[in-house]
Amino acid sequence: MSDASTSRRSFLRQLAVAAGAVVLMPRVTACGGSGAATAEPGGPSSRPTLATDGSAAVPVPVPRTQPDGWDPVEFNRARGNAGAIPESYLGDINGPDGDWDHLGKHLPWFPELDPALVPAGYVGIMWGDPDKGHTPHPNAPRGPANNHEGHWYNWIRVRKATDEEAQELQSTYTDWPGTNPDDSGAYAVHGGGEITDNAGKNTIYLAAVPPDVRPGDLVRIYAHCLTHGEYVDFVRYRG
Numbered sequence: 001m002s003d004a005s006t007s008r009r010s011f012l013r014q015l016a017v018a019a020g021a022v023v024l025m026p027r028v029t030a031c032g033g034s035g036a037a038t039a040e041p042g043g044p045s046s047r048p049t050l051a052t053d054g055s056a057a058v059p060v061p062v063p064r065t066q067p068d069g070w071d072p073v074e075f076n077r078a079r080g081n082a083g084a085i086p087e088s089y090l091g092d093i094n095g096p097d098g099d100w101d102h103l104g105k106h107l108p109w110f111p112e113l114d115p116a117l118v119p120a121g122y123v124g125i126m127w128g129d130p131d132k133g134h135t136p137h138p139n140a141p142r143g144p145a146n147n148h149e150g151h152w153y154n155w156i157r158v159r160k161a162t163d164e165e166a167q168e169l170q171s172t173y174t175d176w177p178g179t180n181p182d183d184s185g186a187y188a189v190h191g192g193g194e195i196t197d198n199a200g201k202n203t204i205y206l207a208a209v210p211p212d213v214r215p216g217d218l219v220r221i222y223a224h225c226l227t228h229g230e231y232v233d234f235v236r237y238r239g
């Protein structure tokens with residue numbers, strides 16, 4: 001292992017330990033009257049956060065396990081139309097290119113990566129798998145094109161796909177292309193180069209994996225794009 005990769009790995013480990021991934025306890029707020037328990041991470045003051053399984057504002061619950069006949073495009077379209085995706089994007093997801101260019105673009109996949117890029121306890125995630133014909137998801141810093149909100153995933157929750165009680169870990173990303181030292185998530189770059197190359201499509205999100213997840217397990221990835229809302233899918237964890 002090169003000195004550079006060793007120091008990057010140490011840095012990421014340090015970051016993971018120092019910031020800590022937020023542990024979500026989906027059952028904790030089950031008795032809440034409003035149900036509005038899904039806290040949006042925004043920075044140090046917002047942690048730790050608790051979340052329910054699924055957004056209270058959306059009458060389409062997020063399944064704990066992959067349902068029979070699971071179709072992530074159709075599920076996310078239905079949940080998006082029910083409120084998980086901003087109204088301004090509904091025309092796109094329901095349009096002729098919605099499946100690949102808009103819904104598929106926001107679905108997670110695990111690229112094959114040099115292990116040196118991924119700190120222990122983390123997994124690399126990208127969005128919009130070209131092998132499935134999906135459009136890779138771009139990323140953009142805050143600017144006029146995105147109401148100065150930025151375009152990237154600002155939280156990712158990883159949970160073993162099981163009906164049993166299981167830990168869910170949330171990683172946060174409050175900036176792109178830079179990182180905030182208070183975030184529990186981090187970035188790497190697919191294929192090397194600058195993270196901003198190729199409209200940010202080479203960005204790898206390093207997200208914390210709960211300790212009960214083993215190679216070969218199906219995991220649920222539940223995440224939020226700042227511009228385009230929430231998306232859910234199940235992906236096989238290779239370790």
Ligand SMILES: [Fe+2]
Pocket residue numbers: 106137151152225226227228
């Ligand atoms: Fe997006």
